[in-house]
Amino acid sequence: MERLEYSKTVLEHFRNPRNVGELEDADAVGTVGNPVCGDMMELSIRVEDNRITDIKFRTFGCASAIATTSMLTEMVKGKTLEEAEKLSWDDVVGGLEGLPPVKVHCSLLAVDGLKKALYEYYKSRGIIREDLNIKGESEHEEEEAVKESGPLV
């Protein structure tokens, strides 16, 4: 069985998530994921002078998804759009002091949410950045099937 041990930082962000909610005066909102798959995320950002000056999130999902989004909002606040765009899931997982391997997909979702919000922001300004246009949820890793190469004797 996979071990599911969250770092102290993950638990801390889960217990006290930063920036929960919805910005009233958001410049853009990105929504990714799907409740059917167990994870869904909504990120609203305010942009001033090419910088993300405020950000809020809502997440339906596991502790890892919640903590990752919370961490991401902290990391992104104050960054320029170019810096934000370059934020990778490695950065976020690093900020959280690691995630159980099986939970990495949740952190992908948070990064996707940010991209989608940036896409919406650019779009509202008439710029179409298809590379930021995340369609669905990052795929769950495929179930590691019980691989049988033939019947057991």
Place this chain on the structure above:
Amino acid sequence: MERLEYSKTVLEHFRNPRNVGELEDADAVGTVGNPVCGDMMELSIRVEDNRITDIKFRTFGCASAIATTSMLTEMVKGKTLEEAEKLSWDDVVGGLEGLPPVKVHCSLLAVDGLKKALYEYYKSRGIIREDLNIKGESEHEEEEAVKESGPLV
């Protein structure tokens, strides 16, 4: 695994076997079994007035074989030849208060030894009783083979 629990009577006969040895003035000696198979028995009898007046044995074998032969010698002493011939292994096993199922063959050997001694006795008097002429050891019960009706899936 078969349980190997000997009755008190078996253990008592094993510890203090009756009539061990060889009659110096035997009227007949019967030998059955084979050390290769783990059991061998030698029974010498004295016959007077158609009665077994004395009997002695030697056994190579397990506790059960020793106890059974000892018990048989006790049961047979004083019996007429006709009575002795009718002694069955049920009688001996009964006298011993039972034997572990896996050990029943040892009691068959004791009865076979008596038959063989009687055969030899009759033979010395010119009577051929082929029905008493035991050739080898009673067969070991066949090993309960691991019965597989096909490979396991």
Place this chain on the structure above:
Amino acid sequence: MDRVYLDAATSLPVRREVLEEMLPFFTEHFGNPSSIHELGRIPREAVERSRGHVASLISADPSEIVFTSGATESINLAMRGVLPFLKERRKVIISSVDHMSVRATASALTSGGYVVEYLPVDDVGRIDIGAAERMIDEETAVVSFPFASSEVGTVQPAGELASLAHSAGALSHVDLTMSALQMPVDVGECGIDMATLSSPDLMGPKGVGALFIRKGVKITSLIKGGGQERNLRSGSENVPGIVGMGAAARIAGERMEEDPARMRVLRDRLIEGLTSIPESYLNGDPENRLPNNANVRFSYIEGESMLLMLDLNGISVSTGSACAQKTLEASKTLLAMGLKHEEAHGSLIFTLNPTNTEHDIEKVIEVMPGIVSELRAMSPIYNMKE
């Protein structure tokens, strides 16, 4: 322990009395039951006494009980061991509310040329007898189902299913893992051919289980070797474990009136408290269910995060959410009952053990509403619907 433990379906402590009975067999009576010298006698007798206790619990004959290393092994032995004797039958039927150990055992058979079919259930998780009647045929080798679903607790029509199997000449296997501590069963009366029992789920030690195999059922061993357990399960007997399972079975039998009745009352209070939280619903059959099981879904939020919030409050439970599973798959049982994925994700499984108290239940009822609203406040779907 101040923790509130409501995860009996996942693991149970060994009863003190059971452990006491086991102890001498680790050190003093350490002999091998197969030994013909004196030190084999006490272990041998103890193993047979345990076999008797286990048999009694399900009204079987001791000769019909084989000790194994646990429920999973029993299930593998039952479902695979009989197949070589039913060669022309190439279909294995299991229920769609079976534990993963049954599902994985059945799945693995497909590579051996077997077809696996799943008995459907209704919206409370009860196996559809009509469908079973249509599915079980002369192609069918084994029909396996749980006495009660381990997740939602719904009790299955065991007697009816076993007799459908019989009519078709198939064998029935019933997983008693989750029910044996709580619900009496008479395997003869039910017409069951094979039944799996788990020691830890009877509050005995882990690493032991048993399989009931009705007299006359032909079966071959899974594990080959020294021929122990009448050649059906080789390997030196786990004597302390078997002694523990025997003691656990005996005590379970003695407390079969008292413990489940108490758990049922507490369980009902828990269901009442939890389903009074807005948009929170009981999964499974409200009437015909395991006395210790409350499976509740809380709309708009996800199970693993609820589970962790409860854990941080000192309360242990399980969830049917994919996020808590290695496979990241939502509960097959809940999906089979027709729940939507997001409903399955939002389900928690509360299972009681005989030591739970009213206080435990009240504590859950006290903290759960706060957890639900906190997570709902964070949930985009909850806020969308508002």
Place this chain on the structure above:
Amino acid sequence: MDRVYLDAATSLPVRREVLEEMLPFFTEHFGNPSSIHELGRIPREAVERSRGHVASLISADPSEIVFTSGATESINLAMRGVLPFLKERRKVIISSVDHMSVRATASALTSGGYVVEYLPVDDVGRIDIGAAERMIDEETAVVSFPFASSEVGTVQPAGELASLAHSAGALSHVDLTMSALQMPVDVGECGIDMATLSSPDLMGPKGVGALFIRKGVKITSLIKGGGQERNLRSGSENVPGIVGMGAAARIAGERMEEDPARMRVLRDRLIEGLTSIPESYLNGDPENRLPNNANVRFSYIEGESMLLMLDLNGISVSTGSACAQKTLEASKTLLAMGLKHEEAHGSLIFTLNPTNTEHDIEKVIEVMPGIVSELRAMSPIYNMKE
């Protein structure tokens, strides 16, 4: 206990310290290692710590250790689990001095279309390397042999055999059951692919074992289910058992110098005393043997009756005699060494454990001559030869 216990090969008590370490896991730390709530953590960590101890004992990596229910299961998993990945190879080679668990596992494969061949041994029970070289070929899937024969104690040329297997592209499996408490082994250095370990034979609890599977060896599980032990051994982990095996392995490692050296001295005294009885001989290799093993044959008499006489004198031993076996077959090991049936019938197996004392040995040496002469007086073959 006043008994003199010289039957370590059949069963050993659990060390007190081992039992102490196990106890909290029955009651307090009873959680399931797969649980994500707090109660899963301590059991999970304990299982991994144990895996480390077991790995250390044989210089393996923890990721190469799979816990099972015992030696017999490990053997079945090793020998059968690799076959689906070696499909074109249809030959399984075992030694003629393997334990019945290996023989039965191999035999069962014949019904699946496999050919089983037996490595011959010389008159002290050592596997014939020349024959092995001729027999192991590109048809061979698995070569299995014991590190030391459990009955006569002869140590096998493990490294040479493993490398013969490698050269032919076959996998080696080594049964360490009987040697692990007494002889260090470095599985990497020996080039071993798989190795079976038994907890009770390390003075740990019964019902647990392990299989070493070298990184890169492809293997499928024997028991299907929840996917525990990296999907190689499903079923909820036997946590107290695994903790016990870990502790036993750790202590065995710590005492690997001291205990075997002490046993060796006592064992040599025993052999000397027993073989000074007329027409009594040591079976097996006088030099290259397990430190705790003395296998002695006493001509003209049978083992079960000697065993029982010793038992009545408070001494527990084993015998290679058919009469003490369920199968009523004489020891295959002794016959493979070229002994006659009647010699095999007359053999006793004395195996020491670390707690045996000089007094134990002296007691055997004191009573054995009387038992031998008493039985010889009763033996027709002894009296014939006189």
